[in-house]
Amino acid sequence: MRFGFVVTNLAGGGAERAVLNIAATLGGRGHRSDVILLEHLVTHEVPPGLQVHGLGEPGRAVSKGWLGRRAAAHRLAKLHDRLAREQRFDLVVSTLPFADEVATGARLPRHWCRIANTLSEEIARLRTARATKAARRLARYRKLYAARPLIAVSDGVAGDLRGAIGLTRARIEVIPNPFDGDSLRAQAAAPAALPPRPYLIHVGRFSAQKRHDVLLDAFAKQDGRFGLVLLADPSPALEALIAERGLGQRVHVAGFQKNPYPWIAGAELLALSSDHEGLPNVIIEALLLGVPVVSTDCPSGPREILGAALPQCLAPVGDAAALGRAMRDALAARPDVSRVDLRRYAQPVVAAAYEALAQEAA
Numbered sequence: 213m214r215f216g217f218v219v220t221n222l223a224g225g226g227a228e229r230a231v232l233n234i235a236a237t238l239g240g241r242g243h244r245s246d247v248i249l250l251e252h253l254v255t256h257e258v259p260p261g262l263q264v265h266g267l268g269e270p271g272r273a274v275s276k277g278w279l280g281r282r283a284a285a286h287r288l289a290k291l292h293d294r295l296a297r298e299q300r301f302d303l304v305v306s307t308l309p310f311a312d313e314v315a316t317g318a319r320l321p322r323h324w325c326r327i328a329n330t331l332s333e334e335i336a337r338l339r340t341a342r343a344t345k346a347a348r349r350l351a352r353y354r355k356l357y358a359a360r361p362l363i364a365v366s367d368g369v370a371g372d373l374r375g376a377i378g379l380t381r382a383r384i385e386v387i388p389n390p391f392d393g394d395s396l397r398a399q400a401a402a403p404a405a406l407p408p409r410p411y412l413i414h415v416g417r418f419s420a421q422k423r424h425d426v427l428l429d430a431f432a433k434q435d436g437r438f439g440l441v442l443l444a445d446p447s448p449a450l451e452a453l454i455a456e457r458g459l460g461q462r463v464h465v466a467g468f469q470k471n472p473y474p475w476i477a478g479a480e481l482l483a484l485s486s487d488h489e490g491l492p493n494v495i496i497e498a499l500l501l502g503v504p505v506v507s508t509d510c511p512s513g514p515r516e517i518l519g520a521a522l523p524q525c526l527a528p529v530g531d532a533a534a535l536g537r538a539m540r541d542a543l544a545a546r547p548d549v550s551r552v553d554l555r556r557y558a559q560p561v562v563a564a565a566y567e568a569l570a571q572e573a574a
Contacts, residue, residue, distance in 0.1 A: 214302050215235065216248060216305075216320075217245065217307070218305070218306040219311050220249070220250050221251045222253065222264075223255050226328075229256055230307075236261070237563050238563055238566060239259075239261045240559075243567075245262055248288065249265065250268075250288065251274045252268050252269060254471065258304055265295070267284065271442065281317060282317065283314075289319065289320070292318065301322060304323045306325055306469045309356070316360065321468050325363070327490070330488045331373070331512045348564045354378060357373070361385070367512070387566065389493055389496075390563065391557045396497055400474050404474035407441060407464055411439050411441050412539070414482070414483050416444060416486070417444055418450045421487055423486060424450060424453055426531075426532045430532045438462075441479065443468065455567050474502055479498075481539060481542055485508055486529075487510055489512065491512070499517070500535070505549075506527065506542050507527070509528060522549075522551065530544065562565050
């Protein structure tokens with residue numbers, strides 16, 4: 213079978229890394245996987261065997277406005293038709309709203325939209341600043357997704373689409389992201405310039421959603437012998453948050469890492485402080501590497517992963533004191549991560565779900 217994956221770019225981000233993992237997983241099962249980039253920006257390591265096609269010039273961003281979307285849809289349709297002459301696509305999957313809009317505008321056959329975040333939380337954040345913009349965003353999502361078959365990366369995302377977004381009639385299939393523990397452990401064995409002192413780690417771009425302010429407040433209460441590594445690109449605003457708390461000597465902003473796994477595997481604890489997620493890949497990756505995780509109980513994903521086995525590793529959203537206590541407890545008495553059932557995230561399980569959709573579409 214042949215699978216196509218449409219994303220805006222591969223310039224960092226967990227959703228983009230997940231797309232590469234899905235495509236590589238299917239490629240490892242003898243299928244052909246093509247990744248189509250609406251803008252030819254690549255910072256992630258592309259797995260061997262994947263075909264990556266960029267619509268524009270390398271390194272050049274595309275306009276995200278109405279005209280930009282129309283032009284990208286036209287180019288995508290032409291590229292799809294050219295590639296399909298070699299072998300037709302059994303399933304095309306787009307990820308993230310801009311790519312979903314462009315792929316929908318291109319009228320690609322056998323097209324599913326993959327939803328990787330809790331969209332209502334994004335709208336709620338907008339509503340606090342600009343209520344009219346939030347209303348337009350909700351209407352846009354309802355128009356875009358109501359008539360499309362959808363893949364939700366978690367049960368929480370599926371519930372959000374049906375409930376808060378109001379897609380009561382849409383077809384929604386829950387297919388999480390795939391993970392290969394053996395591959396992660398092999399990548400974790402690569403050399404990396406890790407800090408000499410024991411450290412905690414957070415993996416995620418600097419954005420309002422990730423709540424680095426809550427993370428830093430929670431970390432400030434930890435034993436001084438621990439450092440904190442942030443796998444986020446440096447920014448003046450992030451450095452200001454660190455300086456305001458007097459943590460400049462304890463926090464290391466290591467930047468985006470193509471291979472974050474040596475850094476994760478070397479940590480005493482991984483912390484997630486987000487207000488919302490879709491399926492936080494980094495929690496599963498840390499657990500597969502034997503690293504304990506403490507997370508906010510945000511929508512969605514952390515409770516689906518940790519709740520049954522390690523509920524003590526969840527803290528209320530936005531509560532730095534509670535997150536700090538959970539971090540201290542986990543450092544004092546290491547949680548048994550082997551208790552967490554990760555079978556639904558295994559590569560063969562996820563690949564079989566995509567194969568079933570492709571067979572159905574055919």
